[in-house]
Amino acid sequence: MVYEDLKELIKTCGIARYRIAQDTGVPESCLSRFVNGISALKIEHAERVANYLGYKIMLRRKRGRRRGGP
Numbered sequence: 001m002v003y004e005d006l007k008e009l010i011k012t013c014g015i016a017r018y019r020i021a022q023d024t025g026v027p028e029s030c031l032s033r034f035v036n037g038i039s040a041l042k043i044e045h046a047e048r049v050a051n052y053l054g055y056k057i058m059l060r061r062k063r064g065r066r067r068g069g070p
Contacts, residue, residue, distance in 0.1 A: 002057055003034075006046055009053050010035055024048040 010020065010031065017035070021028035026045040033039040041049070043057075050057045 006050060007035055013053055020049060024052045
């Protein structure tokens with residue numbers, strides 16, 4: 001899952017959450033709540049943090065599902 005991977009990256013990257021927040025513009029309180037499992041990050045914030053850490057979030061459609069279908 002994307003969010004679980006991102007949580008682990010934030011925890012193990014060796015960069016303080018404060019620094020990530022300052023450099024990405026994502027509020028430190030949001031990062032803290034996310035890492036502690038209290039709330040999710042907005043997709044825009046998740047993308048900023050992932051990019052900052054050298055990763056890219058890519059969403060894929062599930063197999064067998066089509067747009068507009070049941």
